[in-house]
Each structure stands twice: as structure tokens, then as C-alpha cells.
Amino acid sequence: xxxxxxxxxxxxxxxxxxxxxxxxxxxxxxxxxxxxxxxxxxxxxxxxxxxxxxxxxxxxxxxxxxxxxxxxxxxxxxxxxxxxxxxxxxxxxxxxxxxxxxxxxxxxxxxxxxxxxxxxxxxxxxxxxxxxxxxxxxxxxxxxxxxxxxxxxxxxxxxxxxxxxxxxxxxxxxxxxxxxxxxxxxxxxxxxxxxxxxxxxxxxxxxxxxxxxxxxxxxxxxxxxxxxxxxxxxxxxxxxxxxxxxxxxxxxxxxxxxxxxxxxxxxxxxxxxxxxxxxxxxxxxxxxxxxxxxxxxxxxxxxxxxxxxxxxxxxxxxxxxx
Amino acid sequence: xxxxxxxxxxxxxxxxxxxxxxxxxxxxxxxxxxxxxxxxxxxxxxxxxxxxxxxxxxxxxxxxxxxxxxxxxxxxxxxxxxxxxxxxxxxxxxxxxxxxxxxxxxxxxxxxxxxxxxxxxxxxxxxxxxxxxxxxxxxxxxxxxxxxxxxxxxxxxxxxxxxxxxxxxxxxxxxxxxxxxxxxxxxxxxxxxxxxxxxxxxxxxxxxxxxxxxxxxxxxxxxxxxxxxxxxxxxxxxxxxxxxxxxxxxxxxxxxxxxxxxxxxxxxxxxxxxxxxxxxxxxxxxxxxxxxxxxxxxxxxxxxxxxxxxxxxxxxxxxxxxxxxxxxxxxxxxxxxxxxxxxxxxxxxxxxxxxxxxxxxxxxxxxxxxxxxxxxxxxxxxxxxxxxxxxxxxxxxxxxxxxxxxxxxxxxxxxxxxxxxxxxxxxxxxxxxxxxxxxxxxxxxxxxxxxxxxxxxxxxxxxxxxxxxxxxxxxxxxxxxxxxxxxxxxxxxxxxxxxxxxxxxxxxxxxxxxxxxxxxxx
Numbered sequence: 146x147x148x149x150x151x152x153x154x155x156x157x158x159x160x161x162x163x164x165x166x167x168x169x170x171x172x173x174x175x176x177x178x179x180x181x182x183x184x185x186x187x188x189x190x191x192x193x194x195x196x197x198x199x200x201x202x203x204x205x206x207x208x209x210x211x212x213x214x215x216x217x218x219x220x221x222x223x224x225x226x227x228x229x230x231x232x233x234x235x236x237x238x239x240x241x242x243x244x245x246x247x248x249x250x251x252x253x254x255x256x257x258x259x260x261x262x263x264x265x266x267x268x269x270x271x272x273x274x275x276x277x278x279x280x281x282x283x284x285x286x287x288x289x290x291x292x293x294x295x296x297x298x299x300x301x302x303x304x305x306x307x308x309x310x311x312x313x314x315x316x317x318x319x320x321x322x323x324x325x326x327x328x329x330x331x332x333x334x335x336x337x338x339x340x341x342x343x344x345x346x347x348x349x350x351x352x353x354x355x356x357x358x359x360x361x362x363x364x365x366x367x368x369x370x371x372x373x374x375x376x377x378x379x380x381x382x383x384x385x386x387x388x389x390x391x392x393x394x395x396x397x398x399x400x401x402x403x404x405x406x407x408x409x410x411x412x413x414x415x416x417x418x419x420x421x422x423x424x425x426x427x428x429x430x431x432x433x434x435x436x437x438x439x440x441x442x443x444x445x446x447x448x449x450x451x452x453x454x455x456x457x458x459x460x461x462x463x464x465x466x467x
Numbered sequence: 468x469x470x471x472x473x474x475x476x477x478x479x480x481x482x483x484x485x486x487x488x489x490x491x492x493x494x495x496x497x498x499x500x501x502x503x504x505x506x507x508x509x510x511x512x513x514x515x516x517x518x519x520x521x522x523x524x525x526x527x528x529x530x531x532x533x534x535x536x537x538x539x540x541x542x543x544x545x546x547x548x549x550x551x552x553x554x555x556x557x558x559x560x561x562x563x564x565x566x567x568x569x570x571x572x573x574x575x576x577x578x579x580x581x582x583x584x585x586x587x588x589x590x591x592x593x594x595x596x597x598x599x600x601x602x603x604x605x606x607x608x609x610x611x612x613x614x615x616x617x618x619x620x621x622x623x624x625x626x627x628x629x630x631x632x633x634x635x636x637x638x639x640x641x642x643x644x645x646x647x648x649x650x651x652x653x654x655x656x657x658x659x660x661x662x663x664x665x666x667x668x669x670x671x672x673x674x675x676x677x678x679x680x681x682x683x684x685x686x687x688x689x690x691x692x693x694x695x696x697x698x699x700x701x702x703x704x705x706x707x708x709x710x711x712x713x714x715x716x717x718x719x720x721x722x723x724x725x726x727x728x729x730x731x732x733x734x735x736x737x738x739x740x741x742x743x744x745x746x747x748x749x750x751x752x753x754x755x756x757x758x759x760x761x762x763x764x765x766x767x768x769x770x771x772x773x774x775x776x777x778x779x780x781x782x783x784x785x786x787x788x789x790x791x792x793x794x795x796x797x798x799x800x801x802x803x804x805x806x807x808x809x810x811x812x813x814x815x816x817x818x819x820x821x822x823x824x825x826x827x828x829x830x831x832x833x834x835x836x837x838x839x840x841x842x843x844x845x846x847x848x849x850x851x852x853x854x855x856x857x858x859x860x861x862x863x864x865x866x867x868x869x870x871x872x873x874x875x876x877x878x879x880x881x882x883x884x885x886x887x888x889x890x891x892x893x894x895x896x897x898x899x900x901x902x903x904x905x906x907x908x909x910x911x912x913x914x915x916x917x918x919x920x921x922x923x924x925x926x927x928x929x930x931x932x933x934x935x936x937x938x939x940x941x942x943x944x945x946x947x948x949x950x951x952x953x954x955x956x957x958x959x960x961x962x963x964x965x966x967x968x969x970x971x972x973x974x975x976x977x978x979x980x981x982x983x984x985x986x987x988x989x
Contacts, residue, residue: 190891417643
């Protein structure tokens with residue numbers, strides 16, 4: 146188990162280095178730098194030259210890369226020029242919001258996806274099976290951006306049930322008590338989380354259904370049924386437990402997809418998280434912020450994948466033995 | 468108020484984006500404010516702000532500003548002349564790199580004559596002395612910032628939790644979400660009318676508009692063409708037009724790419740004039756904007772004090788354009804494109820891919836130029852790419868939008884020969900005419916406003932005749948707001964200049980406001 150963990154960690158570090166380098170190079174070979182666009186206003190050339198010098202932007206690419214790796218090794222993620230503060234401080238503000246959105250999305254996607262998969266497997270071939278799969282496929286096949294926009298249009302604009310965007314009611318929030326504030330925040334989470342769940346739960350449901358159908362045919366299930374165990378007990382205790390293993394793998398694979406979805410959802414619902422800030426940083430060529438955001442996102446995916454591998458090993462003694 | 472960008476820094480010398488500028492304008496004060504006429508010559512029309520009066524020295528080489536003795540920082544400490552001295556020093560410090568710094572080059576020093584009198588000393592007399600001394604610097608609290616090294620100001624805690632002397636106090640800044648200020652009832656010029664102002668950050672213009680339409684916001688500063696149509700369907704909302712300082716034009720690069728000699732097509736003044744004659748600007752602008760935008764005459768807008776609607780302009784005359792091109796040796800080829808020897812009459816135009824209006828208009832320009840035998844290739848790029856290529860002179864023409872300030876002399880920074888030689892993002896097309904430079908120098912050095920305006924207008928005439936760009940339209944500024952929002956005069960250079968005088972009348976408040984008011988009542 147330790148060797149497995151050590152191996153995965155080493156692989157993860159290598160992936161992060163490649164991601165950091167690729168992001169750095171791609172960003173720097175794109176035309177422009179953080180001072181190439183100052184909106185419609187003009188900043189004196191000497192001021193721009195001063196700041197380019199301060200942030201090493203007037204040096205050759207290799208020197209900038211060395212500068213970047215050196216800072217990274219010291220744990221310094223750099224200074225965001227568009228936000229005018231250290232990147233570390235920005236990440237402290239924005240990463241928890243994305244994690245909140247993503248973890249809620251992940252938990253609910255799996256809860257809904259597994260429940261649908263079980264339902265479809267138990268009632269395979271019936272109207273409930275076809276109906277559930279059809280509806281899930283309908284949402285799954287929709288473009289992420291469009292689905293989020295439709296949710297906003299229907300449930301926040303035409304039927305003003307939920308807030309249209311943001312993380313709180315900006316006017317009333319300062320006057321709320323702790324519980325009111327939490328309730329307000331949860332209301333703001335409903336539409337973005339729903340969008341994430343609708344985008345991903347269909348895939349989980351299909352995986353779960355297939356895994357359930359594979360297990361249902363196995364001999365120990367037939368034996369249990371022959372012993373007179375009820376269908377619901379068979380599903381809960383025998384089929385579902387054994388059909389959950391592939392879902393653990395899927396959880397690791399779902400992380401990048403959810404993070405990608407979260408970027409779009411954050412933009413549509415103005416949820417100030419990593420996607421929101423990264424999109425703005427790309428538009429302003431904020432090198433330090435973009436590279437750090439990508440690095441943190443990659444680290445999250447790597448950590449999720451390692452966690453899924455470990456969980457799989459814990460759940461399956463055959464993997465542990467290998 | 469909802470807008471699609473978060474502030475970057477609330478310390479005025481370091482803030483660079485418009486959101487920061489709006490917040491800073493209600494937190495910090497200048498010594499004086501430009502009047503609504505936007506006159507920037509001498510001190511006529513300027514309004515007292517932090518200074519309640521000022522006195523010119525007999526030789527006009529210094530101005531003494533007397534601070535309002537009632538003015539105080541929001542932590543209770545009175546505003547003193549030492550704060551003005553400190554603010555000048557910070558704005559001219561190389562370690563700070565304030566964008567205001569170059570505008571203060573004419574000031575020799577600032578001293579404190581006594582605790583409430585700050586004196587600005589100038590190198591030489593100029594008509595914009597008062598403007599630069601009185602309105603370029605937002606005064607900062609020296610007692611809170613004086614011990615912070617200039618190089619550390621960028622990361623000072625003050626930047627995100629500022630203390631000013633303005634009509635509003637800072638309350639909170641939730642990154643990417645909200646900036647909130649509250650009326651200061653002890654403000655030395657009287658309490659502002661609106662209790663609280665909240666800047667609510669949306670991720671994009673669409674999200675900002677949905678907030679306005681759904682009642683989650685009272686105000687948004689820019690409506691697009693489609694938004695203006697939509698706002699008519701909402702009885703609780705209104706569209707308010709206000710003057711703009713943004714002008715849009717196609718800039719020609721008069722040098723070849725990389726600036727090795729003149730551009731084979733656009734280096735010829737007559738060709739540039741012919742290309743301008745080929746453009747029916749009135750039709751192009753009315754097609755894209757439904758006649759709601761105004762034609763631009765030059766690199767300035769009608770809101771500028773030196774503007775003259777009678778300035779001569781290059782007319783729309785495609786036949787004359789063809790004749791000029793013919794005379795300059797550009798012969799029509801079988802492919803419908805003119806050639807001069809081996810060189811085709813062909814150039815490319817950088818168009819920002821995120822600007823729908825500029826994209827639409829560039830297609831019209833392409834078609835109009837084709838009629839006289841010129842081929843225009845469109846290159847859609849993002850803003851950083853466009854600016855980078857312009858800075859490196861790697862372009863033929865660029866569809867630019869520029870927000871000018873109220874200072875007519877600002878035209879020198881953008882169109883003079885010295886600006887072209889300085890490099891950077893100014894005068895990237897290398898327009899150079901010694902006659903224009905001399906006229907601007909004369910205007911800046913003029914001894915009275917009438918003479919200055921006359922010289923500026925002669926300079927404008929020279930520039931327009933040289934056709935360094937095709938002047939297209941002035942920015943179409945329309946704000947969306949609740950019918951209960953009563954804005955004070957929205958100035959062309961800063962619509963938010965009089966925010967402290969805005970008021971909210973009867974009518975539906977933004978969602979949550981009633982809850983907030985009820986809670987506030989307790």
C-alpha cells in the first residue's frame with residue numbers, strides 16, 4: 146500500500162511539473178503580456194517598462210522560466226498583476242468556493258447517479274428504465290454552457306425562484322444572522338450545483354446500471370434469490386456493494402470533468418471561484434495567476450485520482466495483494 | 468450597481484481599472500474637481516473638493532491650496548497639508564509606478580506652508596497647471612501609509628481596507644463578488660443622498676444584464692444595442708444616454724511592418740486620404756448603431772472643450788478616391804484590385820474578436836474599400852494580441868477604441884512625433900507631422916484659453932487632413948437603471964463623478980433592499 150501511494154505521488158509530481166511547464170510555455174508564446182492590454186486607457190510607456198522590469202517580463206523566456214521555477218520551489222506563486230496582490234492570497238479566496246461547488250456537485254451527482262442506476266437496473270426494460278435513461282441522456286447531451294444558461298433563464302428570470310448569480314444577496318447579506326446567511330448562501334448554490342449534477346449524473350447512472358446488471362447475473366445473487374432473500378435486500382446487500390467498485394474508478398475520472406464543468410458554471414452564474422478568476426486572468430494575460438490556477442486545478446485532479454486509486458485498493462483485496 | 472470586472476486595488480496610485488476608479492472616487496478626494504463643462508484651462512469652472520479655496524502666486528508659478536478645516540479621515544484624524552505632500556511624493560515615486568506620475572511632470576515640488584495649506588510649485592507656466600495640481604492626485608492619509616515603504620504599497624493591507632476622506636466609508640470587499648461602501652454622515656461637504664452603494668461583480672456583460680433585468684441590481688453602466696431594446700420591456704427600468712469620451716477609428720500604420728521604411732500602401736498621405744474618401748462613414752455608423760451613435764471628427768469627442776463641429780473633414784467621395792488612386796499610380800487589375808507595379812492595394816485590419824460592433828463595421832468597410840479597388844483583409848484577434856502586435860508595429864491597420872481624458876493636450880501623448888519615437892502603445896502607426904507638433908506645442912504654451920483653443924483646432928485640422936486614421940464614431944454610452952434611480956449629471960470623462968449627489972426615489976428597490984432596510988431599522 147505504501148509503495149502504491151509513493152508511486153502515485155511521484156507520478157503526480159511529474160504530471161504537475163509537465164502541466165506547469167506546458168502552461169508556462171503556451172501562455173508566454175501567445176502574443177501579449179500582462180501589460181499589453183490596459184483597457185481603453187493609456188498608461189505611459191515608462192510606467193509599463195518599469196513594471197515589466199519588476200516582474201521579469203523584459204527577460205528572455207528561459208530566464209523567465211528559471212525565475213518561475215525558482216519561485217515555485219520556494220512556494221511563492223508570484224504576484225497577480227491584474228488583481229494587484231500575491232497569487233497565494235487570491236487562491237485562498239477563490240479555491241474554497243470552487244471546492245464547495247465541486248464537492249457538493251460531486252456528492253449529489255453520485256447520489257443521484259447511483260440511485261438512478263439502481264432504479265434502472267432493478268426495473269430494466271420497463272418504462273421507468275427507458276424514461277430515466279432518456280431524461281438523463283437528454284441533459285447529458287446538452288452543451289454545459291447552454292444548460293446552465295437555461296437553468297438561469299427559467300428558474301431565476303422567468304420563474305424567479307432562485308437568485309440569478311453570485312454567492313450571496315449582496316444587499317441584505319450583511320444584515321443576516323448566521324443561519325440566514327447560510328440559507329441565503331445555499332439558495333445561491335442551488336442552480337450552479339443543479340447544473341453540475343445534470344451534466345454528470347447521466348454518465349454515473351449508466352455506469353452504475355451496467356455494473357448492477359453484470360452483478361445481478363452472478364451465481365451468488367441467484368443463490369441468494371433461491372434462498373428466499375427479498376429483492377430489495379439482494380439489491381442493497383449483494384448487488385449494490387459489489388457494483389460500487391467501478392464507480393470508485395469513475396469518481397477519479399469525473400474530477401477533471403466536474404472541474405471543467407465548474408469553470409463554465411462559474412462563468413454563467415458569476416460564482417467567484419477558480420474558473421471565474423482563471424477566465425479573467427487569461428483575458429488579461431496574467432501569467433502568474435493563470436499558471437497557478439492551472440497548477441492548483443491539476444493538483445486537485447491528481448489528488449482526486451490518487452484518492453480514488455487508494456479507495457479502490459482498500460475496497461478490493463485483490464488490488465491490495467498485487 | 469452591477470459590472471463585469473472586479474477592482475484590482477483600492478489605493479488610488481496603484482489602481483488601474485475602472486471599477487477601482489469608481490470606488491476610489493467616493494472614498495478619496497482630490498483638491499478640486501473639474502466642472503461639468505469639462506473646461507481644463509486655468510481654474511475656471513473647477514469646484515472645490517478637499518480644498519475650499521486656492522490662491523495663485525503673482526508669477527503664476529505656484530498655487531496654494533487651502534484645505535477645508537472640517538475635512539477629516541474616516542478614522543477621525545484631520546486632513547492636513549502633510550497628506551497632500553505625501554500623496555504627491557507617492558504618485559511620482561518610481562517604486563510605485565503610478566499612471567498619474569507622468570501628468571505631474573510639470574510640478575517641481577509640493578510643500579506645506581502650514582497645517583492646512585499645501586503649495587504646488589511649477590517648473591513653468593501652462594494652461595493646465597491647475598488641472599494637474601488640483602485634480603490628478605487623490606489625497607492619501609500620510610498617518611496610515613507614511614511608514615509603509617513605497618515598494619511595499621502594492622501589498623499593503625490598506626489597499627483592501629482603505630480609509631479615505633470622501634463621502635463614503637469603505638465597508639467590505641468580497642473578492643470577485645462585492646464591494647460595499649456606506650454614506651459617511653460626518654463628511655465635511657454633507658452626507659451623500661444614497662445610504663449604501665454596492666458594486667456587484669458579474670462574470671460577463673450577459674450576467675450583469677440579467678441581474679439588472681431580474682431586479683438584483685439597480686444600475687449598470689453600459690447597455691449594448693440588444694440590451695437597449697430589451698430594457699423597453701421592463702417598466703421598472705430605464706435607459707439613460709450620457710456623453711462619452713471614447714472614440715473609435717481605424718488607425719493606419721504609416722511604416723512598413725517592423726518600421727523599416729514607409730508602408731508600401733499606407734505610407735502615402737494621398738492614398739490614406741483616398742481610402743478615407745471611399746468610406747461612407749454615415750451609412751456605416753447608422754447601419755451598425757441605428758443612428759444612435761455620433762460620427763467622430765478626429766481623436767476626440769464632442770464632449771471635449773476644444774471640439775468644434777465645423778472642423779473640416781474628408782468627404783465621402785468614392786469617385787474622387789478612385790481618381791486620386793489612379794493619379795498615384797494604382798491601376799485597377801483584372802482581379803478588381805489595384806496594383807502599383809507588383810504591389811497590390813491590399814492591407815489587413817486588426818479587429819478585436821470580442822467586439823461585435825467593430826466586427827460588423829469592419830465588414831462594411833471591407834465592402835466599401837472593394838468598390839475603389841482596395842482589398843481589406845480582416846484579422847480577428849483578442850485585445851492583448853492586438854495591443855501586442857501594435858506595440859511591435861506588426862500590423863497594417865487596427866480598429867481601435869480609445870477613451871481620452873478631458874485634457875486636450877493628451878492628444879500629444881498619442882499623435883505626436885515624440886510619442887511615436889518613445890515606442891510603447893502610443894502612436895503605433897508612426898504619424899508624424901512637424902506642423903501638427905508645433906501647433907500642439909503652441910496650444911499647450913498659450914497664455915489664454917481662447918488662443919489655446921484656436922491652436923488646438925488648427926492642430927486638429929492638420930491631423931484630419933493627413934488622414935492617419937479613418938475617424939468613425941464616438942462611443943455610444945447608455946446606462947441601464949431602475950426608474951427610481953435619479954442620477955446627477957453623468958460626466959463624459961467619469962459618469963460616476965457626482966455619485967454622492969445621486970438619489971433613490973420611490974419605486975421597486977433591488978431584491979433584498981427591503982430586508983436590509985428593515986434590519987437596519989433595528
